Amino acid sequence: xxxxxxxxxxxxxxxKFSIHLxxxxxxxxxxxxxxxxxxxxxxxxxxYYTKKxxxxxxxxxxxxxxxxxxxxxxxGDVVFIELPEAGAEIEKGESTGAVESVKAASDIYAxxxxxxxxxxxxxxxxxxxxxxxxxxxxxLYKVEIKSVDQLKExxxxxxxxxxxxxxxxxx
Amino acid sequence: MNxxxxxxxxxxxxxCFSRTSEVSGKQTCLIETHKKHGxxxxxxxxxxxxxxxxxxxxxxxxxxxxxxxxxxxVSHMLQTHITGKDRVAFIESLTTADVQGLQENSGTLxxxxxxxxxxxxxxxxxxxxxxxxxxxTNAGCxxxxxxxxxxxxxxxxxxxxxxxxxxxDNRGLVAVQGPEMAKVLQEGTEIDLSKLTFMKTIVGxxxxxxxxxxxxxxxxxxxxxxxxxxxxxxxxxxERLLASQxxxxxxxGLGARDALRLEAGLCLYGSDIxxxxxxxxxxxxxxxxxxxxxxxxxxxxxxxxxxxxxKSWPKRRVGLIAPxxxxxxxxxxxxxxxxxxxxxxxxxxCPSPTLGKNIAIAYVDKSHSKEGTKFIVDFGAKQAPxxxxxxxxxxxxxxxxxx
Numbered sequence: 001x002x003x004x005x006x007x008x009x010x011x012x013x014x015x016k017f018s019i020h021l022x023x024x025x026x027x028x029x030x031x032x033x034x035x036x037x038x039x040x041x042x043x044x045x046x047x048y049y050t051k052k053x054x055x056x057x058x059x060x061x062x063x064x065x066x067x068x069x070x071x072x073x074x075x076g077d078v079v080f081i082e083l084p085e086a087g088a089e090i091e092k093g094e095s096t097g098a099v100e101s102v103k104a105a106s107d108i109y110a111x112x113x114x115x116x117x118x119x120x121x122x123x124x125x126x127x128x129x130x131x132x133x134x135x136x137x138x139x140l141y142k143v144e145i146k147s148v149d150q151l152k153e154x155x156x157x158x159x160x161x162x163x164x165x166x167x168x169x170x171x
Numbered sequence: 172m173n174x175x176x177x178x179x180x181x182x183x184x185x186x187c188f189s190r191t192s193e194v195s196g197k198q199t200c201l202i203e204t205h206k207k208h209g210x211x212x213x214x215x216x217x218x219x220x221x222x223x224x225x226x227x228x229x230x231x232x233x234x235x236x237x238x239x240x241x242x243x244x245v246s247h248m249l250q251t252h253i254t255g256k257d258r259v260a261f262i263e264s265l266t267t268a269d270v271q272g273l274q275e276n277s278g279t280l281x282x283x284x285x286x287x288x289x290x291x292x293x294x295x296x297x298x299x300x301x302x303x304x305x306x307x308t309n310a311g312c313x314x315x316x317x318x319x320x321x322x323x324x325x326x327x328x329x330x331x332x333x334x335x336x337x338x339x340d341n342r343g344l345v346a347v348q349g350p351e352m353a354k355v356l357q358e359g360t361e362i363d364l365s366k367l368t369f370m371k372t373i374v375g376x377x378x379x380x381x382x383x384x385x386x387x388x389x390x391x392x393x394x395x396x397x398x399x400x401x402x403x404x405x406x407x408x409x410e411r412l413l414a415s416q417x418x419x420x421x422x423x424g425l426g427a428r429d430a431l432r433l434e435a436g437l438c439l440y441g442s443d444i445x446x447x448x449x450x451x452x453x454x455x456x457x458x459x460x461x462x463x464x465x466x467x468x469x470x471x472x473x474x475x476x477x478x479x480x481x482k483s484w485p486k487r488r489v490g491l492i493a494p495x496x497x498x499x500x501x502x503x504x505x506x507x508x509x510x511x512x513x514x515x516x517x518x519x520x521c522p523s524p525t526l527g528k529n530i531a532i533a534y535v536d537k538s539h540s541k542e543g544t545k546f547i548v549d550f551g552a553k554q555a556p557x558x559x560x561x562x563x564x565x566x567x568x569x570x571x572x573x574x
Contacts, residue, residue, distance in 0.1 A: 076223070076228050076229050076230070076426065077228045077229065077230040077231075079230070079495065079522040080495055080496055080497065080498070080522065082496075082497060082553075095552060098497055098550075100497060100498050100522055101229075101522070102229045102230050102233070102426065102430050102521050102522055102524055103222070103229055103426050103521075105497070105498060105500055
Protein backbone atom coordinates (compact mmCIF):
# COMPACT_ATOMS: atom_id res chain seq x y z
CA UNK A 1 0.00 0.00 0.00
CA UNK A 2 2.73 2.44 1.00
CA UNK A 3 4.71 1.48 -2.02
CA UNK A 4 1.87 2.22 -4.37
CA UNK A 5 1.51 5.70 -2.90
CA UNK A 6 5.20 6.28 -3.44
CA UNK A 7 4.98 5.07 -7.01
CA UNK A 8 2.03 7.31 -7.61
CA UNK A 9 4.11 10.18 -6.28
CA UNK A 10 6.92 9.37 -8.67
CA UNK A 11 4.50 9.41 -11.56
CA UNK A 12 3.34 12.82 -10.48
CA UNK A 13 6.85 14.17 -10.51
CA UNK A 14 7.84 12.62 -13.77
CA UNK A 15 4.67 13.52 -15.54
CA LYS A 16 3.56 16.83 -16.97
CA PHE A 17 -0.06 15.79 -16.94
CA SER A 18 -2.17 17.76 -14.56
CA ILE A 19 -4.44 14.80 -14.03
CA HIS A 20 -2.09 13.61 -11.31
CA LEU A 21 -2.13 16.85 -9.41
CA UNK A 22 -5.04 16.15 -7.09
CA UNK A 23 -3.13 13.05 -5.95
CA UNK A 24 -0.12 15.17 -5.25
CA UNK A 25 -2.03 17.59 -3.14
CA UNK A 26 -3.56 14.64 -1.33
CA UNK A 27 -0.08 13.37 -0.54
CA UNK A 28 1.34 16.72 0.42
CA UNK A 29 -1.45 17.09 2.95
CA UNK A 30 -0.42 13.83 4.52
CA UNK A 31 3.33 14.16 4.40
CA UNK A 32 5.34 17.07 5.82
CA UNK A 33 7.69 18.72 3.33
CA UNK A 34 10.93 17.16 4.56
CA UNK A 35 9.47 13.64 4.66
CA UNK A 36 8.03 14.18 1.21
CA UNK A 37 11.51 14.71 -0.19
CA UNK A 38 12.67 11.47 1.44
CA UNK A 39 9.67 9.80 -0.06
CA UNK A 40 10.65 11.05 -3.48
CA UNK A 41 14.14 9.66 -3.17
CA UNK A 42 12.68 6.46 -1.83
CA UNK A 43 10.24 6.34 -4.69
CA UNK A 44 13.13 6.02 -7.11
CA UNK A 45 13.92 2.62 -5.57
CA UNK A 46 10.29 1.46 -5.83
CA UNK A 47 9.61 -1.70 -7.72
CA TYR A 48 7.97 -1.96 -11.14
CA TYR A 49 6.63 -5.22 -12.55
CA THR A 50 5.93 -6.91 -15.87
CA LYS A 51 3.06 -9.26 -16.63
CA LYS A 52 5.70 -11.92 -17.14
CA UNK A 53 6.70 -11.74 -13.49
CA UNK A 54 9.93 -9.75 -13.71
CA UNK A 55 10.59 -6.77 -11.44
CA UNK A 56 12.87 -3.77 -11.80
CA UNK A 57 14.00 -1.17 -9.28
CA UNK A 58 15.55 2.07 -10.49
CA UNK A 59 18.31 4.25 -9.11
CA UNK A 60 18.79 7.26 -11.40
CA UNK A 61 19.23 5.60 -14.81
CA UNK A 62 20.38 2.21 -13.51
CA UNK A 63 17.81 -0.53 -13.19
CA UNK A 64 18.16 -3.76 -11.18
CA UNK A 65 16.15 -6.64 -12.63
CA UNK A 66 14.84 -9.81 -11.00
CA UNK A 67 11.91 -12.22 -10.97
CA UNK A 68 9.11 -12.08 -8.42
CA UNK A 69 8.55 -14.29 -5.39
CA UNK A 70 5.37 -15.48 -7.13
CA UNK A 71 7.51 -16.72 -10.03
CA UNK A 72 10.07 -18.48 -7.84
CA UNK A 73 7.31 -20.13 -5.80
CA UNK A 74 5.79 -21.48 -8.99
CA UNK A 75 9.13 -22.75 -10.26
CA GLY A 76 10.32 -24.38 -7.04
CA ASP A 77 14.05 -25.07 -6.57
CA VAL A 78 15.90 -23.22 -9.26
CA VAL A 79 18.87 -25.29 -10.43
CA PHE A 80 20.21 -23.13 -13.25
CA ILE A 81 20.01 -19.48 -14.27
CA GLU A 82 21.16 -18.10 -17.59
CA LEU A 83 22.02 -14.39 -17.42
CA PRO A 84 22.86 -11.78 -20.04
CA GLU A 85 26.55 -10.77 -20.25
CA ALA A 86 27.78 -7.35 -19.21
CA GLY A 87 27.89 -5.09 -22.25
CA ALA A 88 24.96 -6.79 -23.98
CA GLU A 89 22.37 -4.48 -25.52
CA ILE A 90 18.90 -5.69 -24.62
CA GLU A 91 15.50 -4.76 -25.98
CA LYS A 92 12.40 -4.47 -23.85
CA GLY A 93 10.33 -7.66 -24.17
CA GLU A 94 13.14 -9.79 -25.57
CA SER A 95 14.31 -12.99 -23.89
CA THR A 96 17.53 -12.32 -22.01
CA GLY A 97 18.01 -15.66 -20.33
CA ALA A 98 16.23 -18.50 -18.61
CA VAL A 99 15.49 -20.07 -15.25
CA GLU A 100 15.38 -23.85 -14.84
CA SER A 101 13.87 -25.79 -11.97
CA VAL A 102 13.12 -29.50 -11.70
CA LYS A 103 9.53 -28.65 -12.48
CA ALA A 104 9.74 -26.14 -15.32
CA ALA A 105 11.83 -23.85 -17.48
CA SER A 106 11.02 -20.24 -18.08
CA ASP A 107 12.43 -17.42 -20.20
CA ILE A 108 13.36 -14.13 -18.58
CA TYR A 109 12.25 -11.09 -20.58
CA ALA A 110 13.75 -7.62 -20.42
CA UNK A 111 11.42 -5.14 -18.65
CA UNK A 112 13.21 -2.21 -20.33
CA UNK A 113 15.72 -1.60 -23.13
CA UNK A 114 19.31 -0.73 -22.33
CA UNK A 115 22.83 -1.95 -21.83
CA UNK A 116 23.69 -4.65 -19.28
CA UNK A 117 26.19 -3.27 -16.75
CA UNK A 118 26.64 -6.24 -14.49
CA UNK A 119 25.20 -9.71 -13.88
CA UNK A 120 24.77 -11.37 -10.49
CA UNK A 121 27.53 -13.98 -10.85
CA UNK A 122 26.68 -15.42 -7.41
CA UNK A 123 23.50 -16.85 -8.95
CA UNK A 124 25.52 -18.85 -11.46
CA UNK A 125 27.33 -20.69 -8.65
CA UNK A 126 24.39 -20.87 -6.28
CA UNK A 127 21.08 -20.58 -8.17
CA UNK A 128 19.12 -21.42 -4.99
CA UNK A 129 19.69 -17.84 -3.78
CA UNK A 130 16.85 -16.80 -6.06
CA UNK A 131 14.39 -18.97 -4.12
CA UNK A 132 15.56 -17.66 -0.76
CA UNK A 133 15.69 -14.00 -1.72
CA UNK A 134 14.04 -13.29 -5.08
CA UNK A 135 13.60 -9.56 -4.43
CA UNK A 136 16.99 -8.80 -2.83
CA UNK A 137 20.02 -11.11 -3.10
CA UNK A 138 18.50 -12.94 -6.06
CA UNK A 139 18.65 -9.98 -8.45
CA LEU A 140 19.64 -11.01 -11.98
CA TYR A 141 21.40 -8.09 -13.65
CA LYS A 142 21.83 -4.31 -13.65
CA VAL A 143 20.98 -2.34 -16.75
CA GLU A 144 21.68 1.21 -17.95
CA ILE A 145 18.16 2.23 -18.91
CA LYS A 146 17.86 3.71 -22.38
CA SER A 147 14.59 5.53 -21.79
CA VAL A 148 13.02 5.99 -18.35
CA ASP A 149 9.73 6.58 -20.15
CA GLN A 150 9.51 2.83 -20.64
CA LEU A 151 9.00 2.49 -16.90
CA LYS A 152 5.57 4.04 -17.28
CA GLU A 153 4.48 1.04 -19.30
CA UNK A 154 5.21 -1.27 -16.37
CA UNK A 155 2.92 -2.22 -13.51
CA UNK A 156 2.98 -0.81 -10.00
CA UNK A 157 3.04 -3.24 -7.11
CA UNK A 158 -0.69 -2.80 -6.63
CA UNK A 159 -1.42 -3.36 -10.32
CA UNK A 160 0.87 -6.39 -10.35
CA UNK A 161 -0.83 -7.91 -7.32
CA UNK A 162 -4.22 -7.48 -8.96
CA UNK A 163 -2.91 -8.99 -12.19
CA UNK A 164 -1.40 -11.93 -10.31
CA UNK A 165 -4.69 -12.64 -8.54
CA UNK A 166 -6.55 -12.57 -11.85
CA UNK A 167 -4.00 -14.94 -13.34
CA UNK A 168 -4.42 -17.34 -10.45
CA UNK A 169 -8.19 -17.18 -10.66
CA UNK A 170 -8.11 -17.87 -14.40
CA UNK A 171 -6.27 -21.16 -13.96
CA MET B 172 8.44 -15.48 -17.47
CA ASN B 173 5.69 -16.06 -19.93
CA UNK B 174 5.80 -19.81 -20.14
CA UNK B 175 5.54 -20.00 -16.41
CA UNK B 176 1.91 -19.06 -16.29
CA UNK B 177 0.89 -20.89 -19.41
CA UNK B 178 -1.19 -23.88 -18.50
CA UNK B 179 0.72 -26.39 -20.54
CA UNK B 180 4.24 -25.38 -19.60
CA UNK B 181 3.92 -24.98 -15.86
CA UNK B 182 5.10 -28.50 -15.52
CA UNK B 183 6.35 -29.05 -18.97
CA UNK B 184 7.29 -32.67 -18.43
CA UNK B 185 3.79 -33.55 -17.38
CA UNK B 186 1.56 -32.06 -19.93
CA CYS B 187 -1.78 -32.43 -18.25
CA PHE B 188 -0.87 -30.29 -15.25
CA SER B 189 -2.55 -26.99 -14.78
CA ARG B 190 -2.56 -24.78 -11.78
CA THR B 191 -5.63 -24.34 -9.64
CA SER B 192 -5.94 -21.76 -6.92
CA GLU B 193 -8.96 -23.62 -5.64
CA VAL B 194 -9.88 -27.24 -5.98
CA SER B 195 -12.03 -27.67 -9.05
CA GLY B 196 -11.68 -31.16 -10.48
CA LYS B 197 -12.56 -34.61 -9.22
CA GLN B 198 -11.05 -35.57 -5.90
CA THR B 199 -9.51 -38.75 -4.60
CA CYS B 200 -10.35 -40.21 -1.20
CA LEU B 201 -7.15 -38.59 0.13
CA ILE B 202 -8.03 -34.97 -0.66
CA GLU B 203 -8.32 -33.99 3.01
CA THR B 204 -4.94 -35.59 3.72
CA HIS B 205 -3.38 -33.50 0.94
CA LYS B 206 -4.86 -30.30 2.34
CA LYS B 207 -3.91 -31.15 5.91
CA HIS B 208 -0.26 -31.65 4.93
CA GLY B 209 -0.01 -28.53 2.78
CA UNK B 210 -0.26 -30.21 -0.61
CA UNK B 211 -0.01 -27.74 -3.50
CA UNK B 212 -2.95 -28.84 -5.60
CA UNK B 213 -3.04 -28.78 -9.37
CA UNK B 214 -5.45 -30.32 -11.83
CA UNK B 215 -4.05 -33.53 -13.26
CA UNK B 216 -6.09 -35.78 -15.52
CA UNK B 217 -9.24 -34.14 -14.16
CA UNK B 218 -8.28 -34.65 -10.50
CA UNK B 219 -7.06 -32.19 -7.89
CA UNK B 220 -3.67 -33.66 -7.10
CA UNK B 221 -0.69 -32.41 -5.09
CA UNK B 222 2.50 -31.52 -6.99
CA UNK B 223 4.37 -31.27 -3.70
CA UNK B 224 3.77 -30.73 0.01
CA UNK B 225 4.70 -27.87 2.32
CA UNK B 226 7.66 -29.60 3.99
CA UNK B 227 9.83 -30.53 0.96
CA UNK B 228 10.66 -29.06 -2.43
CA UNK B 229 10.40 -31.34 -5.47
CA UNK B 230 14.16 -31.77 -5.48
CA UNK B 231 14.28 -32.63 -1.77
CA UNK B 232 11.31 -34.97 -2.11
CA UNK B 233 12.97 -36.83 -5.01
CA UNK B 234 16.17 -37.31 -3.01
CA UNK B 235 14.18 -38.29 0.10
CA UNK B 236 12.47 -41.07 -1.88
CA UNK B 237 15.84 -42.46 -3.03
CA UNK B 238 17.17 -42.49 0.56
CA UNK B 239 14.12 -43.22 2.69
CA UNK B 240 10.48 -43.75 1.73
CA UNK B 241 7.71 -41.62 0.22
CA UNK B 242 3.94 -41.99 -0.02
CA UNK B 243 2.16 -41.05 -3.24
CA UNK B 244 -1.58 -40.84 -3.69
CA VAL B 245 -2.22 -42.60 -7.00
CA SER B 246 -5.92 -43.17 -6.40
CA HIS B 247 -6.68 -41.23 -9.57
CA MET B 248 -5.54 -44.24 -11.58
CA LEU B 249 -8.26 -46.60 -12.79
CA GLN B 250 -8.49 -49.89 -10.89
CA THR B 251 -10.52 -52.59 -12.61
CA HIS B 252 -11.47 -56.21 -12.00
CA ILE B 253 -12.05 -58.45 -14.99
CA THR B 254 -14.15 -61.48 -14.14
CA GLY B 255 -15.65 -64.39 -16.06
CA LYS B 256 -14.09 -67.63 -17.20
CA ASP B 257 -12.86 -66.12 -20.49
CA ARG B 258 -11.11 -63.22 -18.76
CA VAL B 259 -7.56 -64.32 -19.62
CA ALA B 260 -8.28 -64.80 -23.33
CA PHE B 261 -10.15 -61.51 -23.31
CA ILE B 262 -7.35 -59.37 -21.88
CA GLU B 263 -4.82 -61.12 -24.11
CA SER B 264 -6.90 -60.14 -27.16
CA LEU B 265 -6.27 -56.47 -26.32
CA THR B 266 -2.73 -56.54 -24.91
CA THR B 267 0.72 -58.02 -25.54
CA ALA B 268 0.90 -59.93 -22.24
CA ASP B 269 1.14 -63.67 -21.62
CA VAL B 270 -1.46 -63.73 -18.86
CA GLN B 271 -2.01 -67.45 -19.38
CA GLY B 272 1.62 -68.04 -18.52
CA LEU B 273 1.59 -65.85 -15.42
CA GLN B 274 1.72 -67.53 -12.04
CA GLU B 275 -1.18 -66.80 -9.73
CA ASN B 276 -0.77 -63.60 -7.71
CA SER B 277 1.80 -62.19 -10.04
CA GLY B 278 1.58 -59.64 -12.79
CA THR B 279 3.21 -57.78 -15.60
CA LEU B 280 3.50 -54.43 -17.28
CA UNK B 281 1.77 -54.50 -20.65
CA UNK B 282 0.27 -52.26 -23.31
CA UNK B 283 -3.06 -51.96 -25.08
CA UNK B 284 -2.11 -51.75 -28.76
CA UNK B 285 -4.02 -50.30 -31.71
CA UNK B 286 -4.27 -51.74 -35.23
CA UNK B 287 -1.19 -49.76 -36.32
CA UNK B 288 0.85 -51.30 -33.52
CA UNK B 289 0.76 -48.02 -31.55
CA UNK B 290 0.23 -47.90 -27.81
CA UNK B 291 -3.28 -47.03 -26.59
CA UNK B 292 -2.14 -47.09 -22.97
CA UNK B 293 0.26 -48.88 -20.68
CA UNK B 294 -1.15 -50.90 -17.79
CA UNK B 295 -0.39 -53.35 -15.02
CA UNK B 296 -2.19 -56.71 -15.18
CA UNK B 297 -2.22 -58.87 -12.05
CA UNK B 298 -3.48 -62.45 -12.22
CA UNK B 299 -5.00 -63.06 -8.80
CA UNK B 300 -5.72 -66.43 -7.17
CA UNK B 301 -9.38 -65.42 -7.06
CA UNK B 302 -11.75 -65.36 -10.01
CA UNK B 303 -10.58 -62.04 -11.42
CA UNK B 304 -7.73 -60.14 -13.03
CA UNK B 305 -6.73 -56.85 -11.42
CA UNK B 306 -5.85 -54.00 -13.79
CA UNK B 307 -4.36 -50.59 -13.11
CA THR B 308 -4.50 -48.12 -16.01
CA ASN B 309 -3.64 -44.43 -16.39
CA ALA B 310 -5.96 -41.74 -15.06
CA GLY B 311 -5.39 -39.68 -18.19
CA CYS B 312 -6.71 -42.53 -20.34
CA UNK B 313 -9.88 -43.39 -18.39
CA UNK B 314 -12.06 -41.82 -21.07
CA UNK B 315 -10.72 -44.10 -23.76
CA UNK B 316 -9.68 -47.23 -21.82
CA UNK B 317 -12.96 -47.79 -20.04
CA UNK B 318 -15.27 -47.55 -23.07
CA UNK B 319 -12.73 -49.68 -24.98
CA UNK B 320 -12.84 -52.41 -22.32
CA UNK B 321 -16.63 -52.21 -21.97
CA UNK B 322 -17.31 -52.33 -25.72
CA UNK B 323 -14.96 -55.23 -26.30
CA UNK B 324 -16.38 -57.14 -23.35
CA UNK B 325 -19.90 -56.59 -24.71
CA UNK B 326 -18.77 -57.88 -28.11
CA UNK B 327 -17.29 -60.97 -26.46
CA UNK B 328 -20.46 -61.62 -24.50
CA UNK B 329 -22.55 -61.32 -27.68
CA UNK B 330 -20.47 -64.21 -29.00
CA UNK B 331 -21.39 -66.25 -25.95
CA UNK B 332 -18.17 -65.62 -24.01
CA UNK B 333 -18.02 -65.01 -20.29
CA UNK B 334 -16.27 -61.76 -19.36
CA UNK B 335 -17.23 -58.78 -17.23
CA UNK B 336 -15.60 -55.46 -16.41
CA UNK B 337 -15.99 -54.05 -12.89
CA UNK B 338 -14.33 -50.77 -12.05
CA UNK B 339 -13.36 -50.17 -8.43
CA ASP B 340 -14.71 -46.64 -8.31
CA ASN B 341 -13.09 -44.26 -5.83
CA ARG B 342 -10.96 -46.99 -4.29
CA GLY B 343 -7.74 -45.70 -2.76
CA LEU B 344 -4.32 -46.52 -4.20
CA VAL B 345 -1.26 -45.51 -2.21
CA ALA B 346 2.27 -46.03 -3.55
CA VAL B 347 4.89 -46.58 -0.85
CA GLN B 348 8.28 -46.15 -2.51
CA GLY B 349 11.87 -46.14 -1.34
CA PRO B 350 14.54 -48.34 0.25
CA GLU B 351 12.94 -48.16 3.72
CA MET B 352 9.54 -49.36 2.48
CA ALA B 353 9.82 -52.96 3.69
CA LYS B 354 11.01 -51.96 7.18
CA VAL B 355 8.18 -49.48 7.55
CA LEU B 356 5.42 -51.66 6.12
CA GLN B 357 6.46 -54.93 7.75
CA GLU B 358 5.70 -53.45 11.19
CA GLY B 359 2.07 -53.09 10.22
CA THR B 360 1.29 -56.28 8.36
CA GLU B 361 1.31 -60.05 8.65
CA ILE B 362 2.15 -60.29 4.94
CA ASP B 363 5.73 -61.62 4.63
CA LEU B 364 7.28 -58.90 2.49
CA SER B 365 10.48 -60.91 2.02
CA LYS B 366 8.41 -63.33 -0.08
CA LEU B 367 6.51 -60.65 -1.97
CA THR B 368 8.98 -60.10 -4.80
CA PHE B 369 8.74 -57.60 -7.66
CA MET B 370 5.39 -57.81 -9.52
CA LYS B 371 3.77 -60.14 -6.99
CA THR B 372 0.45 -59.28 -5.36
CA ILE B 373 -1.33 -60.38 -2.19
CA VAL B 374 -4.34 -59.35 -0.09
CA GLY B 375 -3.87 -58.83 3.63
CA UNK B 376 -4.32 -56.60 6.64
CA UNK B 377 -2.14 -53.51 6.80
CA UNK B 378 -2.05 -51.41 9.99
CA UNK B 379 -5.32 -53.01 11.05
CA UNK B 380 -7.04 -52.30 7.75
CA UNK B 381 -8.43 -55.48 6.23
CA UNK B 382 -8.62 -56.24 2.53
CA UNK B 383 -5.62 -54.26 1.37
CA UNK B 384 -4.19 -55.48 -1.93
CA UNK B 385 -0.42 -55.04 -1.74
CA UNK B 386 1.47 -55.25 -5.04
CA UNK B 387 5.26 -54.97 -5.23
CA UNK B 388 5.63 -52.41 -8.01
CA UNK B 389 5.96 -48.71 -8.58
CA UNK B 390 6.99 -45.85 -10.81
CA UNK B 391 10.15 -44.58 -9.12
CA UNK B 392 12.79 -47.26 -9.81
CA UNK B 393 12.99 -47.94 -6.07
CA UNK B 394 11.73 -50.92 -4.15
CA UNK B 395 8.11 -50.27 -3.31
CA UNK B 396 4.52 -51.36 -3.19
CA UNK B 397 1.18 -50.01 -4.26
CA UNK B 398 -1.61 -50.61 -1.77
CA UNK B 399 -5.18 -50.74 -3.00
CA UNK B 400 -7.31 -49.76 -0.01
CA UNK B 401 -10.90 -49.11 1.06
CA UNK B 402 -11.40 -45.37 0.42
CA UNK B 403 -12.76 -44.76 3.91
CA UNK B 404 -9.54 -46.20 5.37
CA UNK B 405 -7.02 -44.60 3.01
CA UNK B 406 -6.33 -41.63 5.28
CA UNK B 407 -5.81 -43.93 8.25
CA UNK B 408 -3.32 -45.97 6.22
CA UNK B 409 -1.37 -42.88 5.20
CA GLU B 410 -1.28 -41.44 8.72
CA ARG B 411 -0.12 -44.75 10.21
CA LEU B 412 2.66 -44.98 7.64
CA LEU B 413 3.70 -41.35 8.25
CA ALA B 414 3.88 -42.02 12.00
CA SER B 415 6.26 -44.98 11.55
CA GLN B 416 9.50 -44.96 13.51
CA UNK B 417 11.04 -47.68 11.34
CA UNK B 418 11.96 -45.26 8.58
CA UNK B 419 11.62 -41.66 7.49
CA UNK B 420 8.25 -41.50 5.75
CA UNK B 421 7.13 -38.38 3.87
CA UNK B 422 4.33 -37.53 1.50
CA UNK B 423 5.42 -36.86 -2.09
CA GLY B 424 3.55 -35.33 -5.00
CA LEU B 425 3.43 -35.51 -8.77
CA GLY B 426 6.52 -33.31 -9.14
CA ALA B 427 8.81 -35.81 -7.43
CA ARG B 428 6.98 -38.68 -9.08
CA ASP B 429 7.79 -37.29 -12.50
CA ALA B 430 11.48 -36.67 -11.69
CA LEU B 431 11.78 -40.16 -10.14
CA ARG B 432 10.22 -41.99 -13.10
CA LEU B 433 12.41 -40.03 -15.51
CA GLU B 434 15.55 -40.93 -13.55
CA ALA B 435 14.39 -44.56 -13.71
CA GLY B 436 13.92 -44.24 -17.48
CA LEU B 437 10.20 -45.05 -17.25
CA CYS B 438 7.73 -43.78 -19.85
CA LEU B 439 4.98 -41.28 -19.20
CA TYR B 440 1.99 -42.09 -21.39
CA GLY B 441 1.08 -39.16 -23.63
CA SER B 442 4.64 -37.81 -23.55
CA ASP B 443 7.05 -40.69 -24.18
CA ILE B 444 4.62 -43.22 -25.64
CA UNK B 445 1.37 -42.74 -27.55
CA UNK B 446 -0.88 -44.09 -30.30
CA UNK B 447 1.86 -43.44 -32.89
CA UNK B 448 4.64 -45.29 -31.09
CA UNK B 449 5.03 -49.06 -31.14
CA UNK B 450 6.36 -50.87 -28.07
CA UNK B 451 9.46 -51.74 -30.11
CA UNK B 452 10.20 -48.12 -31.00
CA UNK B 453 9.67 -47.27 -27.34
CA UNK B 454 12.29 -49.83 -26.26
CA UNK B 455 9.57 -51.86 -24.55
CA UNK B 456 10.02 -55.09 -26.54
CA UNK B 457 10.04 -56.95 -23.21
CA UNK B 458 6.32 -56.28 -22.78
CA UNK B 459 5.59 -58.25 -25.97
CA UNK B 460 5.53 -61.75 -24.47
CA UNK B 461 7.32 -64.58 -26.28
CA UNK B 462 4.23 -66.68 -26.78
CA UNK B 463 2.31 -63.69 -28.13
CA UNK B 464 5.02 -63.08 -30.75
CA UNK B 465 4.08 -66.51 -32.14
CA UNK B 466 0.31 -66.35 -31.74
CA UNK B 467 0.10 -62.84 -33.29
CA UNK B 468 -3.37 -62.35 -31.84
CA UNK B 469 -3.34 -58.80 -30.49
CA UNK B 470 -4.06 -55.56 -32.36
CA UNK B 471 -1.17 -54.48 -34.58
CA UNK B 472 0.70 -57.74 -33.90
CA UNK B 473 2.05 -58.15 -37.41
CA UNK B 474 3.60 -54.72 -37.55
CA UNK B 475 5.09 -55.04 -34.07
CA UNK B 476 6.53 -58.50 -34.62
CA UNK B 477 7.84 -57.53 -38.07
CA UNK B 478 9.72 -54.62 -36.50
CA UNK B 479 11.14 -57.00 -33.93
CA UNK B 480 12.22 -59.70 -36.36
CA UNK B 481 13.61 -57.43 -39.06
CA LYS B 482 14.96 -54.84 -36.61
CA SER B 483 13.18 -52.39 -38.86
CA TRP B 484 11.97 -49.78 -36.39
CA PRO B 485 12.42 -46.31 -37.94
CA LYS B 486 12.87 -44.44 -34.66
CA ARG B 487 13.94 -45.40 -31.19
CA ARG B 488 13.44 -44.10 -27.66
CA VAL B 489 16.77 -43.14 -26.11
CA GLY B 490 18.06 -41.53 -22.94
CA LEU B 491 19.98 -38.27 -23.14
CA ILE B 492 22.30 -36.70 -20.62
CA ALA B 493 23.81 -33.24 -20.50
CA PRO B 494 25.81 -31.21 -17.99
CA UNK B 495 23.94 -28.62 -15.89
CA UNK B 496 22.61 -25.76 -17.99
CA UNK B 497 19.43 -25.33 -19.97
CA UNK B 498 17.55 -28.60 -19.79
CA UNK B 499 16.25 -30.48 -22.84
CA UNK B 500 12.49 -30.65 -22.41
CA UNK B 501 9.46 -31.95 -24.28
CA UNK B 502 9.15 -31.08 -28.01
CA UNK B 503 12.64 -29.60 -28.44
CA UNK B 504 14.34 -30.76 -31.65
CA UNK B 505 17.61 -32.71 -31.75
CA UNK B 506 20.12 -31.84 -34.43
CA UNK B 507 23.13 -33.63 -35.86
CA UNK B 508 26.21 -31.62 -34.75
CA UNK B 509 27.84 -31.96 -38.18
CA UNK B 510 25.25 -31.63 -40.92
CA UNK B 511 22.62 -29.83 -38.74
CA UNK B 512 19.91 -32.28 -39.82
CA UNK B 513 17.00 -32.70 -37.41
CA UNK B 514 17.14 -36.31 -36.28
CA UNK B 515 14.62 -36.45 -33.48
CA UNK B 516 12.97 -34.66 -30.60
CA UNK B 517 12.79 -34.71 -26.83
CA UNK B 518 9.65 -36.16 -25.23
CA UNK B 519 10.40 -35.38 -21.58
CA UNK B 520 13.30 -34.06 -19.55
CA CYS B 521 14.26 -32.46 -16.27
CA PRO B 522 17.30 -31.55 -14.21
CA SER B 523 17.92 -34.79 -12.28
CA PRO B 524 17.89 -34.09 -8.53
CA THR B 525 19.87 -37.30 -7.89
CA LEU B 526 22.55 -36.80 -10.56
CA GLY B 527 22.82 -33.01 -10.68
CA LYS B 528 22.78 -33.27 -14.47
CA ASN B 529 20.09 -32.79 -17.07
CA ILE B 530 18.36 -35.96 -18.26
CA ALA B 531 15.83 -36.49 -21.01
CA ILE B 532 13.93 -39.09 -22.98
CA ALA B 533 13.84 -38.60 -26.75
CA TYR B 534 13.03 -40.29 -30.04
CA VAL B 535 15.75 -40.31 -32.69
CA ASP B 536 16.30 -42.01 -36.05
CA LYS B 537 17.36 -45.62 -35.65
CA SER B 538 20.72 -44.87 -37.32
CA HIS B 539 21.55 -42.39 -34.54
CA SER B 540 20.26 -44.27 -31.51
CA LYS B 541 23.53 -45.87 -30.37
CA GLU B 542 24.99 -45.12 -26.97
CA GLY B 543 27.52 -42.31 -27.18
CA THR B 544 25.87 -40.56 -30.15
CA LYS B 545 26.04 -36.79 -29.77
CA PHE B 546 23.29 -34.34 -30.64
CA ILE B 547 22.67 -30.65 -30.32
CA VAL B 548 19.42 -29.77 -28.59
CA ASP B 549 17.91 -26.66 -30.13
CA PHE B 550 16.31 -24.20 -27.67
CA GLY B 551 15.73 -21.60 -30.40
CA ALA B 552 18.09 -18.81 -29.39
CA LYS B 553 20.54 -21.26 -27.79
CA GLN B 554 21.87 -24.74 -28.45
CA ALA B 555 23.43 -27.26 -26.08
CA PRO B 556 25.17 -30.61 -26.59
CA UNK B 557 23.62 -33.86 -25.32
CA UNK B 558 24.72 -37.49 -25.49
CA UNK B 559 22.81 -40.76 -25.83
CA UNK B 560 23.20 -42.95 -22.74
CA UNK B 561 21.69 -46.18 -21.46
CA UNK B 562 18.62 -45.95 -19.26
CA UNK B 563 17.85 -46.06 -16.39
CA UNK B 564 19.79 -42.92 -15.55
CA UNK B 565 19.77 -43.91 -11.88
CA UNK B 566 20.12 -47.65 -11.13
CA UNK B 567 16.85 -49.32 -10.19
CA UNK B 568 16.41 -51.21 -6.91
CA UNK B 569 13.52 -53.58 -7.55
CA UNK B 570 13.16 -56.36 -4.99
CA UNK B 571 13.60 -59.52 -7.00
CA UNK B 572 14.49 -61.62 -3.96
CA UNK B 573 17.82 -62.56 -5.54
CA UNK B 574 20.61 -60.14 -4.54
